Amino acid sequence: MSLHLSGVTLTYPDGDSRLTALDQVDLHVPAGSVAAVVGPSGSGKSSLLAVAATLIRPDRGRVVVGEVDTADLDRAALADLRRSTIGIVFQQPNLLASLTAVEQLEVMAHLNGTPRREATKRARELLDAVGLADRAIHRPGRLSGGQQQRVNIARALMNEPAVLLVDEPTSALDQDRGAAVIDLLTTITHQQATATVLVTHDRSHLEGVDSVHEVVDGRIHQPARAGAEENR
Numbered sequence: 703m704s705l706h707l708s709g710v711t712l713t714y715p716d717g718d719s720r721l722t723a724l725d726q727v728d729l730h731v732p733a734g735s736v737a738a739v740v741g742p743s744g745s746g747k748s749s750l751l752a753v754a755a756t757l758i759r760p761d762r763g764r765v766v767v768g769e770v771d772t773a774d775l776d777r778a779a780l781a782d783l784r785r786s787t788i789g790i791v792f793q794q795p796n797l798l799a800s801l802t803a804v805e806q807l808e809v810m811a812h813l814n815g816t817p818r819r820e821a822t823k824r825a826r827e828l829l830d831a832v833g834l835a836d837r838a839i840h841r842p843g844r845l846s847g848g849q850q851q852r853v854n855i856a857r858a859l860m861n862e863p864a865v866l867l868v869d870e871p872t873s874a875l876d877q878d879r880g881a882a883v884i885d886l887l888t889t890i891t892h893q894q895a896t897a898t899v900l901v902t903h904d905r906s907h908l909e910g911v912d913s914v915h916e917v918v919d920g921r922i923h924q925p926a927r928a929g930a931e932e933n934r
């Protein structure tokens with residue numbers, strides 16, 4: 703399933719006028735690919751992610767998830783779409799302090815009505831995929847920042863989202879751990895054929911992503927370069 707933003711314009715109230723946060727943004731993310739969105743603070747990256755997540759409706763333009771134009775959906779249908787199709791990885795892991803790694807994932811499946819045995823199996827598989835099989839019964843207090851971020855990513859994948867939206871996943875990590883998290887996201891995207899948007903202000907470690915798009919003052923420059931071509 704692909705994600706397609708076209709002509710997206712978003713404004714916020716700003717005193718007596720409106721501030722244009724996104725200005726006719728086009729972004730096409732095919733299934734199985736990572737689109738990195740880079741740009742300075744205040745350029746519109748978080749706004750773009752919120753619109754793609756269908757958390758904010760744009761003033762103009764379209765957000766199409768697979769074949770579904772989200773403009774045609776009411777609030778309840780949008781909530782269903784988010785639950786069934788969209789995984790969001792926030793900048794801060796926000797793990798629940800009292801739950802083990804495997805339980806953080808099981809909660810997501812429980813909210814979605816998945817039977818417990820199936821949930822546990824998938825949670826274990828995902829923790830294995832993110833390299834944390836041996837940390838499954840650890841609580842967040844006993845995990846490093848990088849390990850917590852990997853649990854965060856695994857949790858977002860629990861309900862098999864077709865679209866994965868990731869906000870600054872490396873901001874709290876050192877260079878090596880940051881690189882490992884981006885590698886992991888790229889590998890999972892290719893394996894699970896998700897359409898992944900990776901928002902970051904940090905341009906390092908983007909060699910493996912499929913496209914890089916630069917946002918400046920709410921406008922996207924199409925594409926700044928293909929990630930894989932960066933080092934040629």
Ligand SMILES: Nc1ncnc2c1ncn2[C@@H]1O[C@H](COP(=O)(O)OP(=O)(O)OP(=O)(O)O)[C@@H](O)[C@H]1O
Binds near residue numbers: 747750
């Ligand atoms: N809820 C809001 N109300 C009014 N203005 C907002 C709101 N959210 C963001 N903005 C403004 O919209 C513009 C884009 O903000 P946005 O948070 O999308 O940028 P960003 O690139 O994610 O920044 P950062 O990297 O600092 O998180 C900025 O000028 C910001 O001040």
